[in-house]
Amino acid sequence: MTRILMAQINTTFGDLRGNTNLILKALLSARANRCSLVMTPELSISGYPPNDLLHFSDFIEANEKALNEIVLASANLTLVVGCIRKNTGEGKPLFNSAAIIRNQKIIGYYDKCLLPTYDVFDERRYFEPGGGSQTFEHEGIKIALTICEDIWEEEIALYEFNPLDQLVSDHPDLLLNLSASPFEAQKIPLRLALAQKVALKLNCPVLYCNQVGGCDDLIFDGSSFACTSEGLLDQARSFQEDFFVVDTKRLPTSKNSKENSSKELYEALTVGIRDFFHKQHFKKALVGLSGGIDSALVTTLAAHALGPENVLAISMPSRFSSDSSIEDAFKLAQNLGIEIKKVPIESIHAPFLELLSPEFKGLPEDVTEENLQSRIRGVILMAFSNKLKHLVLSCGNKSEMAMGYATLYGDLAGGLGAISDLTKSQVYELSHWINREKEVIPTSILTKAPSAELKPNQKDSDTLPEYNLLDPIIEAYIEGHLSPEKIALKLKIEVDFARSIIQKIHRAEYKRRQAPLGLKVTSKAFSVGWNSPIVQKWA
């Protein structure tokens, strides 16, 4: 009987002291729980994802020192710890590695073989791939190691060899996989299905230990688990830290882990917001609350993530704001128990128009006047942010980000885009889920037609196609990489219409380049993983 502790920890990039402490805490917990083996997620000392701090040799040396501290603390235990390792040979100067530590000695390393370099991943920028498999004996069982991508056979066509093929001939009794696998919709059952296939191939159980918590735009859900080819054996909690104990001889029976997808999304966004704030020591959020659905959802998420006492909403009505929008904003604030201030913009809006009117004489009104209002609001929010040290949440959704239906330095102002990877359709779906038991978001917000309220009687649908038409095109293009012809075929729409939407997506690139970091919850967000030029003539 071997008892293994999976340390599903919430690391902070570069916080070597804090991350090391989390691992040391896991060792204490292992001792208290009679575990003889502890495993951590991928790159658990530095935190994942790796990035350009890896170019600094003092950072690498500090990582090695932290590893030594963990080694010293390992008396009578066996550890598998995700860490950076120097490459003294040819190639990139580092390995993405796992140190195998036993009773205060490092007895081996396993270097990650498959280094993802796509979407948000950029591991070849820093790391050299490992040469092959590594196993070790523990209490009479033969344990094999892999790191994250190494077992993702779906992606294997991208690489020259399959580390699992080597492992088959090693005949391990157990596979430990150290991961830092970010959340996206449907990812949790996907990981399980994948691990089950691996368990079948290697004919042994798989322990999958994942990082948890928010890291800039990425949200790690944890959801570490043990499985066999037959199915899930046990699963750690999602979206929170967990020291999760697996007993290889008394593995519990299979259970259903299927989560409601709205609930999962809600938890993911909550963790993403909370960690973005708390890891930077920000306590309080500021939201410009218009009475529309996007800012209503963001405010609701913020109140849940940070506590209602830590959210300040500002209603900034203009001459074009409807009374019902203002009322809705105040109603929501009341429902959430958050503070709301009203700062009307007319006293700035009017002199701005007066200042500019001689300059723009003879020129027709256009989007300039609409953007002006949005930017005045941006200036007010940022003034509150500067003065009160609250961080501004921006409220743009993915449909708006795709179409450029947003104002740079206006509603795009902020430190974090909380829902920038949710299409408008998903914004509605999640809001309805939030209201499933009682009215949190006032019903009128959910039922009225979307409007920016920047000119009289404006509706989103004056400028954009209906969202139920638009959102599937955005998804097919951004996540599916389909051509306009294939999108037209798939969605039964005109090719020219699909093409016009794609053109708008590319024309808006310059806005997205200056948008705040946004939380990623789909397979392709407008974020680190989206790399498109501003100047181009393809679309």
Place this chain on the structure above:
Amino acid sequence: MTRILMAQINTTFGDLRGNTNLILKALLSARANRCSLVMTPELSISGYPPNDLLHFSDFIEANEKALNEIVLASANLTLVVGCIRKNTGEGKPLFNSAAIIRNQKIIGYYDKCLLPTYDVFDERRYFEPGGGSQTFEHEGIKIALTICEDIWEEEIALYEFNPLDQLVSDHPDLLLNLSASPFEAQKIPLRLALAQKVALKLNCPVLYCNQVGGCDDLIFDGSSFACTSEGLLDQARSFQEDFFVVDTKRLPTSKNSKENSSKELYEALTVGIRDFFHKQHFKKALVGLSGGIDSALVTTLAAHALGPENVLAISMPSRFSSDSSIEDAFKLAQNLGIEIKKVPIESIHAPFLELLSPEFKGLPEDVTEENLQSRIRGVILMAFSNKLKHLVLSCGNKSEMAMGYATLYGDLAGGLGAISDLTKSQVYELSHWINREKEVIPTSILTKAPSAELKPNQKDSDTLPEYNLLDPIIEAYIEGHLSPEKIALKLKIEVDFARSIIQKIHRAEYKRRQAPLGLKVTSKAFSVGWNSPIVQKWA
């Protein structure tokens, strides 16, 4: 005798029609100049750098069609054309390739072996490395091919093998290298020194054909050349298109290509600005002209790049602006022959303070009030930009970007950061060079102490160390990746001081993430090649 035309062309990413036309024009020129062989830069049909358009299969197919058109036009010529090639085997789905075309047939391909995945380069995201060397015969001489990185032996430790080692045993008579090598200071002599070493190793001349023109943040200088191990034989023009003919039998004698580095920088920035505008069909630029040196330099560069008739300067004095600054701005506009408008911000500034004062009652004045002025100017500039369809140039320099000494949505507003990769020291150096013959930038701008003029008697040195202290630290950290200890040793300063500067650099990451694209002119710019997290606890 073989006459070879090097098509140093200015491609636009994704403009397959335009890029193909440039190559077809090169074929015409080759015929007119009795050349039998034409070579293009790397990835000349799609334009370099590659990016996520490569994920779309319709884009790849359109590239293949364009290549076919070039093949059909190649009667009686031999061409070496940089192109995308599908990989039908394992690994990433594409090669970064060179098609060898003879008399309307593709007779072979060479696939790039070394795929840079560092700094601004991300080729492993898309491409599989090629397997090895490729030579072909042309008019009795044996020609070898390489693509850009393949010959950069300085970087060879990053890779598993050296394609030049294979080529040595091929004994070529001539090496053609297809490149897309971006400009940075000192890069032109560096390339020559490198190519000379290669010529020595292979014992044959090297023809280096480079892309020219601006591509988002990257500036390609062209400067294609022919050399032997002894030195430069001939060089194409820098920073402009050139159909450059090399005669292998009558190679001219060596000449000195050393450029004045300020002149080179001036030309690079000019091309970067011009191509960013013209490739997007923008004609006119807008600059907020304060009377300080940064906006003075940007305005001067814009007038040179776009023509003085295409630059509109806006002076936006506040209650804290000095008369001399306003005079300097008008004097500069006169010297450059550009239009200037004066739009004082007091009529907005005062009501904003009035609107906010009840909200901020009891709280001391701080950076909030300074940022407010900067943001009001941002709103005015963007209103002009929206109304007149002029593109705003932002004026932040690298020292300010490093220290976060800039206001988000204020002076950081704009479509392009023209000097964001120049330290303040370089800004002065380049401005003095511009004034080398006559006063273009008023002397008083060059001599007064730098100030943001956002409160009474403010100086940059109230907040920042003197730039002659600061800039070497920034360079040692950003470009040199040195630790605080090594920086202290190198610059003979206190470690704690170096560390405090490095901390400020990392704390400002959130501002840079929302800054406009900036032109890259050093080995490490705050741009695509700088990948640092916002939330971290290392520095």
